[in-house]
Amino acid sequence: xxxxxxxxxxxxxxxxxxxxxxxxxxxxxxxxxxxxxxxxxxxxxxxxxxxxxxxxxxxxxxxxxxxxxxxxxxxxxxxxxxxxxxxxxxxxxxxxxxxxxxxxxxxxxxxxxxxxxxxxxxxxxxxxxxxxxxxxxxxxxxxxxxxxxxxxxxxxxxxxxxxxxxxxxxxxxxxxxxxxxxxxxxxxxxxxxxxxxxxxxxxxxxxxxxxxxxxxxxxxxxxxxxxxxx
Numbered sequence: 001x002x003x004x005x006x007x008x009x010x011x012x013x014x015x016x017x018x019x020x021x022x023x024x025x026x027x028x029x030x031x032x033x034x035x036x037x038x039x040x041x042x043x044x045x046x047x048x049x050x051x052x053x054x055x056x057x058x059x060x061x062x063x064x065x066x067x068x069x070x071x072x073x074x075x076x077x078x079x080x081x082x083x084x085x086x087x088x089x090x091x092x093x094x095x096x097x098x099x100x101x102x103x104x105x106x107x108x109x110x111x112x113x114x115x116x117x118x119x120x121x122x123x124x125x126x127x128x129x130x131x132x133x134x135x136x137x138x139x140x141x142x143x144x145x146x147x148x149x150x151x152x153x154x155x156x157x158x159x160x161x162x163x164x165x166x167x168x169x170x171x172x173x174x175x176x177x178x179x180x181x182x183x184x185x186x187x188x189x190x191x192x193x194x195x196x197x198x199x200x201x202x203x204x205x206x207x208x209x210x211x212x213x214x215x216x217x218x219x220x221x222x223x224x225x226x227x228x229x230x
Contacts, residue, residue: 004105008079015071015151016064016100018093023102025091029125032092033132041092048097050217055137059212062147064099065129070151072121077159077170080111082120087128114166115173127183143209145188150207152189157202171198 004012009019026044031037042057051057068090075081085107093100111117126148134141152174159167173179175193177186192208193201206224214221221228 002081002108002110004081004108008075008081011074011078012071015067015074015155016098017068017071018100018102019105020091020102021104023089023091023104025093025102027092028088029090029092029129030086030088033087033128035136038133038136044094052215053137055139056212056215058133058137058139059143059147060216061099062130062133062144063150063211063213065101066148066151068101069121069126069148070155072125073118073152073170073174074155074159075108076111076114076117076121077156077167078162078164080166081108082111082117083108084120084124087125090125114170115179118170118173119179122180123183131183139212140209141184142188142191143211146192146207146209147211149189149192150205150211153192153202153205160199160202 004019012019027037027040032041038058041061042051042054045051045057045060049057049060051060072083075083083103085103089104089107091102093102126145130141130144130148133139134144156167156171175187175190175198177190180187194206194208196204207222207226210225210227211222213219214225214227
């Protein structure tokens with residue numbers, strides 16, 4: 001089992017993910033997928049940020065959780081490392097107006113089969129969270145997945161600049177419809193590209209859905225919001 005070096009630990013921290021022998025935090029992601037746990041997160045975000053509805057609060061949470069998914073895709077593409085922990089191993093940490101995540105280091109292993117490991121990330125950490133929160137609010141799955149995609153495309157744009165040898169193949173696999181079945185009929189990440197070449201989408205990032213961030217008090221639309229007039 002590989003031991004993470006300083007560069008790898010710093011990479012995780014860049015995505016608001018830290019390593020702890022006994023991650024505790026506010027709750028575990030497994031707890032979030034219950035009415036009591038999700039209510040706790042909703043109340044926290046409504047109290048701290050003034051989110052007016054459950055849907056807005058959970059969308060804001062998913063913007064933070066997008067960092068977590070992007071972090072592990074980054075570890076896989078850049079360092080050939082796969083984290084194989086459970087939802088009950090992921091702790092939600094509350095800082096000054098921010099949410100982050102802590103995990104134990106023990107479940108990291110060297111990538112064995114890239115496509116299998118990417119699918120594992122989606123099945124283990126993506127679909128269960130998106131599916132539950134989309135029903136809890138309710139809020140569109142597309143909004144929640146695009147909240148993740150915003151950080152994923154940013155992460156891969158960095159790896160492209162570094163000429164990471166695995167980044168292109170890994171991203172291409174995420175754009176294949178078959179990667180997302182049977183949970184979804186087609187890749188939402190490909191849908192978010194809006195038929196643009198990936199390099200153009202990276203340079204001129206824009207969303208297809210509104211993340212509802214504009215619903216927070218004294219907050220305007222994001223510059224890449226689809227509701228902005230051209």
